Amino acid sequence: MKVYFKSLASGSSGNCYYIGTENREGILVDAGIPVRTIRKRLKEDNIGMEDIRAILVTHDHTDHIKAIGPLGEKGHIPVYATPLTHKGINQSYCTTIKLCDAVQYIEKYHPIQLSSFNIEAFDIPHDGTDNVGYCIEVASKTFTILTDLGTIPPHAIPYIQQADFLVIEANYDEKMLQAGRYPAHLKSRIASQTGHMSNQATALFLAEHLTPKQKRIWLCHLSKENNQPDLAYNTIEQALCSKGIIVGQDVELHVLERTSPSELYEL
DSSP, X not given: OOEEEEEEEEETTEEEEEEEETTSOEEEEOOOSOHXXXXXXXXXXTOOGGGEEEEEOSOOOHHHHTTHHIIIIISOOOEEEOHHHHHHHHHSTTOSSOOSTTEEEOOBTOOEEETTEEEEEEEOOOSSSSOEEXXXXXXXXXXXXXXXXXXXXXXXXXXXXXXXXEEEXXXXXXXXXXXXXXXXXXXXXXXXXXXXXXXXHHHHHHHHHOOTTOOEEEEEOOOTTTOOHHHHHHHHHHHHHHTTOOBTTTBEEEEOOSSSOOOOEEO
């Protein structure tokens, strides 16, 4: 069975990812952009909202949940998140339509089966409420998605290494962040263990832990102010090359646009 992946947006202005099958079963990971934009960007690839079986939420920051209320309550799409994250969503100022009927709970390290998808949430360090990454298996293909995390803890490594397809944060370049215009407290927050992953940290991790199983890597959640797509790509490519891993030959590497949709990848 064919499986598809598309990023609808990836960055501090909003995040939303689609994984679906040729049987027109799909899920969204996060919904931090307007509902109209989600509909439009899915429709470009002949995907309707009726094909979306669920929304998985990584955490309760605004750029991940802006459209959760309307999609869940008006669109009747189940919203899966941990109990604490659901509490954070409904307490958020941006949630003008509170979740009620759409609420579905997921517990970390307790896999669930949803249509064709086997889904497991795992803990990651970030300064939202009860943040998770997701390991998603569908049609014998495994995705692992880690967005918004300050470091990669040891317990997350197996989820990465079992993935055929990996979406992982490369938020900022360390030199650009320190030389940039952000105030000191914000720089400190971003660079902290509960902030975001730098290009350099992601590159070092991948160089040390990548296995032959990983076929494609997408770098996500790039900062507008403190990163550049070419810089993120080149940093990771050079680190992999230092370990004898050739991008384009041993693994495919892509950088997701902040505000523009990616192509629909057929996997």
